[in-house]
Amino acid sequence: MSLLSVEQARERILSKLDPVDTETIPLTACVNRVLGVDIVAADDLPLFDNSSMDGFAIQAADTSNAAPVSRVTLRVVADIPAGSTPRISIAPGQAARIMTGAQMPEGADSVIPVEDTDFNNRSPGTPAPKTVSIEKIVKHGDNVRQRGMDVHAGDAVLKKGNILKPQDVGLLAMLGFPEVEVYKRPLIALLSSGDELLEAGAPLESGKIRDSNSYMLASLVESTGAEVLRLGIAKDTRESVQGLIEQAVLLNADMILSSAGVSVGAFDYVKDVVEANGSLNFWRVNMRPGKPVAFGEYKSIPFIGLPGNPVSAFVGFEVFVRDSIGRLRGISDGSRSKVRVRSEEEILSDGRESYLRAIIREEDGQFVATLTGHQGSGNLLSLVQANALLIIPAGVKCVPAGQEIDAWLL
Ligand code: AMP
Numbered sequence: 001m002s003l004l005s006v007e008q009a010r011e012r013i014l015s016k017l018d019p020v021d022t023e024t025i026p027l028t029a030c031v032n033r034v035l036g037v038d039i040v041a042a043d044d045l046p047l048f049d050n051s052s053m054d055g056f057a058i059q060a061a062d063t064s065n066a067a068p069v070s071r072v073t074l075r076v077v078a079d080i081p082a083g084s085t086p087r088i089s090i091a092p093g094q095a096a097r098i099m100t101g102a103q104m105p106e107g108a109d110s111v112i113p114v115e116d117t118d119f120n121n122r123s124p125g126t127p128a129p130k131t132v133s134i135e136k137i138v139k140h141g142d143n144v145r146q147r148g149m150d151v152h153a154g155d156a157v158l159k160k161g162n163i164l165k166p167q168d169v170g171l172l173a174m175l176g177f178p179e180v181e182v183y184k185r186p187l188i189a190l191l192s193s194g195d196e197l198l199e200a201g202a203p204l205e206s207g208k209i210r211d212s213n214s215y216m217l218a219s220l221v222e223s224t225g226a227e228v229l230r231l232g233i234a235k236d237t238r239e240s241v242q243g244l245i246e247q248a249v250l251l252n253a254d255m256i257l258s259s260a261g262v263s264v265g266a267f268d269y270v271k272d273v274v275e276a277n278g279s280l281n282f283w284r285v286n287m288r289p290g291k292p293v294a295f296g297e298y299k300s301i302p303f304i305g306l307p308g309n310p311v312s313a314f315v316g317f318e319v320f321v322r323d324s325i326g327r328l329r330g331i332s333d334g335s336r337s338k339v340r341v342r343s344e345e346e347i348l349s350d351g352r353e354s355y356l357r358a359i360i361r362e363e364d365g366q367f368v369a370t371l372t373g374h375q376g377s378g379n380l381l382s383l384v385q386a387n388a389l390l391i392i393p394a395g396v397k398c399v400p401a402g403q404e405i406d407a408w409l410l
């Protein structure tokens with residue numbers, strides 16, 4: 001039986017996942033959350049015609065003959081600070097002093113900046129002059145920000161499924177949304193498995209190692225914007241594995257993520273426990289590292305079992321879990337962008353789709369990649385030192401030096 005390709009496995013997982021429910025939360029808490037509705041503007045932006053400069057609101061036509069030798073002098077009939085409502089209409093021959101962001105008065109169609117007048121004075125508290133002289137032609141609309149030039153009421157400005165960026169939050173505030181409907185943060189239950197594992201702070205014992213995966217995977221889950229439910233370390237027994245996973249059911253997790261215990265070892269019970277309490281959709285993918293990855297359902301909660309070796313667990317997370325959590329979070333377009341890099345050295349592969357740790361640097365406008373240290377899947381430092389994963393496609397056994405390949409930046 002031939003193994004599933006990475007793409008087939010990803011498809012199988014994604015096709016089984018639906019976004020979680022939405023909730024309405026304050027605007028102050030929504031950055032990085034995923035929009036649960038399309039946002040339609042109820043107002044024009046800018047809300048009203050306003051000045052983009054400190055200056056004088058005038059009728060441009062008054063300046064049609066203005067020049068250094070024939071200055072035009074206008075009577076200043078109003079003073080309009082930001083935030084006020086202009087009460088006077090500007091007639092020919094008149095001007096109103098106006099501040100940046102202040103509403104344009106009726107009658108005026110343009111603004112001449114103070115620095116282009118004989119009244120170049122912006123010290124706080126300076127009263128408006130009685131008259132202002134201009135020696136420059138001003139065009140209709142100069143230095144006026146027209147109502148609706150950015151957004152028209154009725155425009156769809158943000159789409160359901162967008163991750164809210166800080167600038168989106170600013171726009172929502174501009175449009176008067178004190179709260180916003182977003183997808184809930186999915187709860188990802190995380191367990192490690194293995195009799196050899198100790199908590200990071202525990203004293204070392206012979207034959208034991210520290211559980212690094214749960215810390216690394218929890219950090220990865222958090223980096224996606226989901227919430228982590230730490231279930232701890234399961235012993236290599238059916239009872240222990242099932243006992244921990246049941247906690248995820250009890251606490252309504254949206255996904256169960258485990259590491260280790262899904263290979264062919266005599267004590268690898270994770271897969272069995274899932275099968276006995278749900279179903280296994282697939283096990284093992286044609287990739288390296290990370291071949292023994294499992295996907296299924298435990299009592300209808302999606303389950304992804306990552307390999308135990310830390311680098312394999314990391315790669316498995318990036319290849320399968322990140323976008324899966326994205327789907328749960330409601331992200332509409334989750335696909336991660338690749339960059340093209342030139343390999344500095346010849347890379348041999350075994351024909352599986354391979355994810356290799358590398359350092360990428362820019363050289364003559366091109367990315368050049370060098371593999372890091374020992375590529376064995378237990379060597380975490382080689383991942384720590386890397387800033388990219390090179391992706392060697394399935395079927396390729398040799399990438400000659402100088403050839404371009406895809407990479408993910410880390
Ligand atoms: P397994 O899939 O259980 O055969 O584990 C494969 C390898 O990963 C073994 O060398 C384990 O000791 C190691 N391993 C398993 N779980 C973890 C973990 N949580 N942290 C670090 N290494 C682990």
Ligand code: MG
Nearest residue numbers: 193194260261
């Ligand atoms: Mg094990």
